[in-house]
Amino acid sequence: MTDKGNVLITGTPGTGKTSLASILAEQTGYSHIEIGRFVKDHNLHDGWDADLECYILNEDKVCDFLEERMSKGGNIVDHHGCDFFPERWFDHVVVLQTENGILYNRLEQRGYKGRKLQENIECEIMHVIVEEARESYKEEILKVLKSDTVEDQDANVDVVLSLLGSSKAGNVNRSSPEKRQRF
Ligand SMILES: Nc1ncnc2c1ncn2[C@@H]1O[C@H](COP(=O)(O)OP(=O)(O)OP(=O)(O)O)[C@@H](O)[C@H]1O
Numbered sequence: 001m002t003d004k005g006n007v008l009i010t011g012t013p014g015t016g017k018t019s020l021a022s023i024l025a026e027q028t029g030y031s032h033i034e035i036g037r038f039v040k041d042h043n044l045h046d047g048w049d050a051d052l053e054c055y056i057l058n059e060d061k062v063c064d065f066l067e068e069r070m071s072k073g074g075n076i077v078d079h080h081g082c083d084f085f086p087e088r089w090f091d092h093v094v095v096l097q098t099e100n101g102i103l104y105n106r107l108e109q110r111g112y113k114g115r116k117l118q119e120n121i122e123c124e125i126m127h128v129i130v131e132e133a134r135e136s137y138k139e140e141i142l143k144v145l146k147s148d149t150v151e152d153q154d155a156n157v158d159v160v161l162s163l164l165g166s167s168k169a170g171n172v173n174r175s176s177p178e179k180r181q182r183f
């Protein structure tokens with residue numbers, strides 16, 4: 001491991017992981033690893049789930065594929081689950097949460113409907129990902145952050161930047177806040 005650590009951003013689909021991770025990657029120079037995209041691009045799956053309309057992620061393939069990269073540090077990993085990654089990979093784990101009505105609208109706008117929409121909303125209502133994160137990582141590296149509004153997102157950027165600034169990660173470039181993504 002170098003002096004740069006790794007950050008995991010997790011949460012129910014639609015809570016804003018990819019948006020937050022992209023801003024952070026741009027501001028820090030860390031690599032953004034969007035697991036869903038990696039799974040597709042590098043064939044780290046066991047086929048397509050037609051019901052849920054997503055690839056069936058192969059956890060072993062994902063972990064093997066990322067091991068070397070993660071051991072070097074400097075990564076921001078973005079995924080809607082968190083229990084299958086090696087605990088040692090992460091110095092900070094962020095769970096995003098969004099109010100149910102806001103999340104419903106976001107997912108609906110994205111074209112989610114039926115079982116897929118329902119299951120994701122239930123996941124958020126039941127705090128599934130927060131519980132998963134609490135069971136998988138130490139409380140002291142875990143932050144649960146609200147992601148309802150653009151203001152929340154700005155605040156969350158600052159939280160993670162300060163975590164990185166005060167950890168062994170260091171070298172955070174805070175010079176371009178004007179480049180932050182707006183909605
Ligand atoms: N804090 C926020 N306030 C308002 N809108 C947001 C916020 N975060 C994300 N959004 C918007 O919500 C939508 C979903 O965001 P995003 O794609 O980042 O979510 P995600 O958690 O990565 O979802 P998935 O798990 O499906 O990849 C996007 O249209 C994004 O612009």
Ligand SMILES: [Mg+2]
Nearest residue numbers: 017018019078
């Ligand atoms: Mg995403």
